[in-house]
Structure formats: structure tokens, C-alpha cells
Amino acid sequence: MSDNKISTAVIKRLPRYYRYLGELIEMGVERISSNELSERMKVTASQIRQDLNNFGGFGQQGYGYNVKYLYDEIARILGLDRTHKVVIIGAGNLGRAIAGYGNFAKRGFLITAIFDINPELTGTDIGETKVSHLSELEEYARHNHIDIAALTIPKTQAVMVADRLYKLGVKAFWNFAHTDLNVPQDCVVESVHLSESLMRISYNLKSMEED
Amino acid sequence: MSDNKISTAVIKRLPRYYRYLGELIEMGVERISSNELSERMKVTASQIRQDLNNFGGFGQQGYGYNVKYLYDEIARILGLDRTHKVVIIGAGNLGRAIAGYGNFAKRGFLITAIFDINPELTGTDIGETKVSHLSELEEYARHNHIDIAALTIPKTQAVMVADRLYKLGVKAFWNFAHTDLNVPQDCVVESVHLSESLMRISYNLKSMEED
DNA sequence: GGAAGATTGTCAATTTTTAAACAAACTTTT
DNA sequence: AAAAGTTTGTTTAAAAATTGACAATCTTCC
Numbered sequence: 001m002s003d004n005k006i007s008t009a010v011i012k013r014l015p016r017y018y019r020y021l022g023e024l025i026e027m028g029v030e031r032i033s034s035n036e037l038s039e040r041m042k043v044t045a046s047q048i049r050q051d052l053n054n055f056g057g058f059g060q061q062g063y064g065y066n067v068k069y070l071y072d073e074i075a076r077i078l079g080l081d082r083t084h085k086v087v088i089i090g091a092g093n094l095g096r097a098i099a100g101y102g103n104f105a106k107r108g109f110l111i112t113a114i115f116d117i118n119p120e121l122t123g124t125d126i127g128e129t130k131v132s133h134l135s136e137l138e139e140y141a142r143h144n145h146i147d148i149a150a151l152t153i154p155k156t157q158a159v160m161v162a163d164r165l166y167k168l169g170v171k172a173f174w175n176f177a178h179t180d181l182n183v184p185q186d187c188v189v190e191s192v193h194l195s196e197s198l199m200r201i202s203y204n205l206k207s208m209e210e211d
Numbered sequence: 212m213s214d215n216k217i218s219t220a221v222i223k224r225l226p227r228y229y230r231y232l233g234e235l236i237e238m239g240v241e242r243i244s245s246n247e248l249s250e251r252m253k254v255t256a257s258q259i260r261q262d263l264n265n266f267g268g269f270g271q272q273g274y275g276y277n278v279k280y281l282y283d284e285i286a287r288i289l290g291l292d293r294t295h296k297v298v299i300i301g302a303g304n305l306g307r308a309i310a311g312y313g314n315f316a317k318r319g320f321l322i323t324a325i326f327d328i329n330p331e332l333t334g335t336d337i338g339e340t341k342v343s344h345l346s347e348l349e350e351y352a353r354h355n356h357i358d359i360a361a362l363t364i365p366k367t368q369a370v371m372v373a374d375r376l377y378k379l380g381v382k383a384f385w386n387f388a389h390t391d392l393n394v395p396q397d398c399v400v401e402s403v404h405l406s407e408s409l410m411r412i413s414y415n416l417k418s419m420e421e422d
Numbered sequence: 423g424g425a426a427g428a429t430t431g432t433c434a435a436t437t438t439t440t441a442a443a444c445a446a447a448c449t450t451t452t
Numbered sequence: 453a454a455a456a457g458t459t460t461g462t463t464t465a466a467a468a469a470t471t472g473a474c475a476a477t478c479t480t481c482c
Contacts, residue, residue: 009469011414015407019389033429045429046471053431061430062478078410079417093311097304098405103389109409148412171419172412178230178314188415190408194309196226197401198320199289201359201383203222204399206290208382220439244459256459257441264461272460273448 010051014074016041017048021071033064083108085145086174089161090152091116091124091131094176098150099126109148113140117157134161141168148172155179221262225285227252228259232282244275294319296356297385300372301363302327302335302342305387309361310337320359324351328368345372352379359383366390 020041024032038045052058052070055077059065075081086109088095098104099111114126117134124131132140149165151158151173158177165173172188175181181189231252235243249256263269263281266288270276286292297320299306309315310322325337328345335342343351360376362369362384369388376384383399386392392400 006418007468011411012407014414015404015410018410019404019407035429044471046473047469049430050432050470057431059430060478061476062428062480064429077414079413080410084413084416093304093308097308100304101405103406104409107406107409109413147416148409172416174409174412186419188412188419190412190415192403192405192408193226193230194312194403195314195318196223196230197403198315198318198359198385199226199229199291200222201385201399201401202290202295202320203225203288204401205295205358205383207217208397208399218438246459255441257443258439260460261440261462268461270460271448272446273450273458275459 006054010054013043013047013051014078017051018071018074018078018080021067021074024067025071029067031064032067034059036064080107083110084147085110085112086148086150087111087113087115087140087146088150088152089115089134089137089165090150090176091118091121091126092152095150095152096126098152099129112144112146115140117153137161137164138168141165141170146170148174150174150176151181152176217265221265224254224258224262225289228262229282229285229289232278232285235278236282240278242275243278245270247275291318294321295358296321296323297359297361298322298324298326298351298357299361299363300326300345300348300376301361301387302329302332302337303363306361306363307337309363310340323355323357326351328364348372348375349379352376352381357381359385361385361387362392363387 017037020037034045034048038048041048049059052065055073058070058073086104088099088111091114095114095116099114105111111127111129114129114131115134115137116122116131119133121131122133146165146168147170149162149170149172151161153161155177158175158179159182162173162175162181162183166183166187171186173181173183173190175189175191176194178193178195180191183189228248231248245256245259249259252259260270263276266284269281269284297315299310299322302325306325306327310325316322322338322340325340325342326345326348327333327342330344332342333344357376357379358381360373360381360383362372364372366388369386369390370393373384373386373392373394377394377398382397384392384394384401386400386402387405389404389406391402394400
């Protein structure tokens with residue numbers, strides 16, 4: 001359908017465009033040029049135009065881009081026009097934080113189940129959702145579709161649970177564990193390695209001092 | 212001291228090398244070649260050698276790299292040989308998750324204070340740390356050094372609080388709010404935009420279907 | 423409705439990043 | 453202790469990403 005193969009560098013920037021366009025809508029801005037957007041976002045106008053043109057011509061010469069239209073188009077490109085059923089594995093603070101974040105639901109990411117290995121948590125409520133014991137995962141997956149699994153559990157468990165989930169047909173993993181998952185090629189893995197993020201701060205702080 | 216200017220692409224990869232080397236140490240591996248490491252990490256050996264050589268020659272021909280030595284050197288490069296005092300702004304689930312994660316302390320990131328705007332949370336304990344009211348931020352900063360501020364608050368507050376923190380001398384921000392901070396150039400900002408991360412999953416799921 | 427001004431889409435040039443190749447130098451084996 | 457085998461550090465080549473430039477074309481103003 002759309003031309004393969006868009007570079008990952010472009011994909012990484014799309015959500016940020018989307019965020020800025022959303023803010024512009026809230027501000028009541030109807031149109032914007034690549035030049036003005038580039039000043040707000042601190043990127044080059046050329047990059048904005050080239051990124052967008054990977055997916056088609058959304059703008060118009062002499063006018064710029066219609067904010068609402070472009071916003072909706074990017075949503076479509078990103079697949080935000082559909083709903084995604086998300087299960088959370090791990091009902092610790094991180095799992096709770098994700099479950100409780102309302103903005104995800106607004107973008108079509110619905111928390112449909114939460115699992116934890118701790119029996120004491122089984123049956124307790126997190127937001128609208130009841131925590132199930134991890135042993136019920138297979139039974140659940142037999143009756144319910146899972147688009148995305150968020151893994152907010154320690155690394156030792158994460159790799160094994162990802163295996164189990166893959167066997168149940170889950171193809172997308174939002175991995176918060178401090179490890180790489182070992183799932184087959186036909187999966188989407190997006191890792192959020194918080195400790196690596198902190199280390200980059202540490203490096204940048206250090207290298208700032210040295211100038 | 213060390214040669215400027217290392218590309219950010221290299222810096223992003225360093226923590227991952229560090230993680231793998233840590234695992235090798237746990238496994239009792241004493242030496243490793245770039246070739247073997249490249250197979251484990253699924254990157255090219257050439258990239259590993261070139262990345263490391265930005266900081267000096269840590270290996271030896273015919274031998275490879277001493278795991279423990281390289282591990283320590285990367286720690287030093289990343290600034291993990293010092294301690295960093297971290298304050299958390301926002302005692303919600305995300306703030307709690309960060310405060311409770313013991314591995315950070317192991318790497319020298321010490322949670323020294325937690326602030327929240329909600330008076331009901333003031334005085335409550337999170338791990339070892341008591342929550343203070345956000346209004347006490349200035350008073351606290353006058354008597355205590357802050358290396359890094361973690362912002363786990365909504366976007367509207369995050370930008371303002373970052374301003375306040377900058378005026379108090381804080382130069383590094385770990386930003387979890389869904390916005391860009393507007394702090395001066397002499398700051399380190401590391402943003403963790405979870406919703407953007409989710410959107411990339413959505414895009415990749417969609418583009419996987421289309422093949 | 424025509425002229426002046428603005429802005430896109432795209433091509434070309436530049437810069438950055440990644441990968442390949444290989445001489446130099448060390449380790450291991452015999 | 454010499455030969456055979458490894459493996460690095462570095463150079464060179466290739467690929468990818470970013471930026472610059474501009475004709476084409478739309479909008480706005482008069």
C-alpha cells in the first residue's frame with residue numbers, strides 16, 4: 001500500500017510532529033508552513049518537508065499545511081486510527097503507571113488485562129482493570145486477542161514471558177525490562193531502557209563539564 | 212580531556228555494551244573478541260571496534276578485550292564512577308516506580324528528595340525518602356546539591372518546574388512529561404516520551420501487516 | 423484578473439554513519 | 453623459538469541521513 005521502506009529515523013520523528021500539530025490545534029492554529037513549524041520544533045524546514053513527503057504531498061504551495069488535515073494523516077500513518085488491545089505483565093509501580101495513564105486510551109490503546117506473578121495482587125483493581133495471576137495468561141489469550149504486551153517485570157522473567165506470549169500469537173512487545181528480548185523476526189519490539197537513559201544523562205553531564 | 216566530539220549515535224550504544232559486558236562478567240567470561248560480542252549483540256564487529264576506539268584502544272591484537280577492564284572503562288566514560296543526586300518531581304506511580312528501582316542506586320544514582328504538589332502526599336514515605344511539598348523546592352535547593360531532576364508530572368507543570376529548577380542551578384533533566392522542555396543550551400535533557408514509543412509500535416505493527 | 427509574494431515538492435550536494443578490508447601485533451601451538 | 457592463527461586499530465569505501473537550492477505553483481492583494 002504505502003511505499004516501503006521508510007527509514008526508522010523518519011518514523012522516530014513522526015510522533016513528535018504529531019504532538020506539535022496537536023498542540024497547534026489546541027491553540028486554534030489552522031495552517032502552518034514548514035518554516036514556521038521548523039522554528040517551533042528546532043529542526044530544519046527541509047527535514048520536515050522531506051519526512052512528510054515519504055508518505056505523500058500533504059501541503060500546498062503558497063499555503064503550507066492544513067494543521068488538522070496533517071494531524072489526521074499522521075495519525076493514519078502511525079496506525080492511531082485503530083484500537084490496540086494492550087495487556088500489562090507486571091503490576092508493580094511501572095505497570096500501574098502505564099495502566100493509569102489516561103492519554104493512552106485516548107489514542108486507542110486499551111488496557112484489557114493486567115497479570116502479575118504475585119498471588120496477593122490477584123483480584124485487586126488497578127484503574128478499571130482487575131489483576132489476574134500470570135498462570136492464567138494462556139487461558140486468557142485463548143479467548144481474547146492481544147495486540148501489544150507491556151512487560152514491566154524483571155529481566156529474568158521478561159525473556160521467558162515474551163516467549164510464552166509469542167507462542168500465544170502476540171507480535172508486539174513494549175519492553176521495560178533491562179534486557180533484550182529474544183523473540184523471532186516477525187515481532188515488533190520497542191524497548192524502554194530507563195537505566196540506559198540515565199547513563200546518557202551521566203555522560204552528557206560529564207562531557208559538559210569538560211568544555 | 213577526552214576527544215570532543217563523540218557522536219550521539221555512539222553514546223546511545225555505550226550503555227548497551229555496558230549491559231552486555233555486565234552479563235558476561237556474571238557468566239564468568241574473562242575475555243571476548245569484537246567478533247563474538249557482535250554475534251551476541253547482533254551488531255557488526257566493525258562497529259564495536261570503531262565505537263570503542265573513539266575513547267582509546269582497550270583491546271589487544273590476538274587476544275580481544277578483557278571483559279572486566281572494558282566494563283570499568285565504559286563505566287568511567289559514562290561517568291558511572293561518581294554518584295549523582297537525583298530529585299524526583301511528582302510522586303505518582305511513575306515517580307514511585309523510579310524511586311523504588313534499586314538498580315539505579317547501584318549505579319550511583321541516589322534519590323535524595325521527592326516533591327509533589329499534592330498536600331496529601333506531603334510527609335508520606337516512598338522507599339527511604341519522604342515526600343516534600345513542591346513549595347519547599349527552593350528551600351531544599353539552597354541547602355542541597357541537585358545533579359539531576361526527574362520530572363514525572365503533567366506537561367503543563369513540567370515546563371514551569373524545569374524553569375524553577377534551572378534558576379536553582381539544576382542542569383540535567385530526566386523528562387517524562389509529554390512535552391519538550393524549554394531550558395537553555397547549557398542543560399542536559401533526556402526525554403522519555405512513552406506515548407511516542409507506543410506510536411512507533413503501532414506504526415511497525417501496521418507496516419508489518421502490509422508486507 | 424493580473425502581479426507580487428509565499429511555500430511546497432524534489433533534486434543535488436554535503437555530511438554523517440556504517441561496513442568492509444587489511445596491515446600490524448599479539449597469542450597460541452608445536 | 454618459530455610458525456600458524458587471531459584479533460585489534462585504522463584506513464578506505466559504501467550507504468544513509470541531512471541540508472541546501474530552486475523551479476513549479478498556489479495564495480493573496482490590489
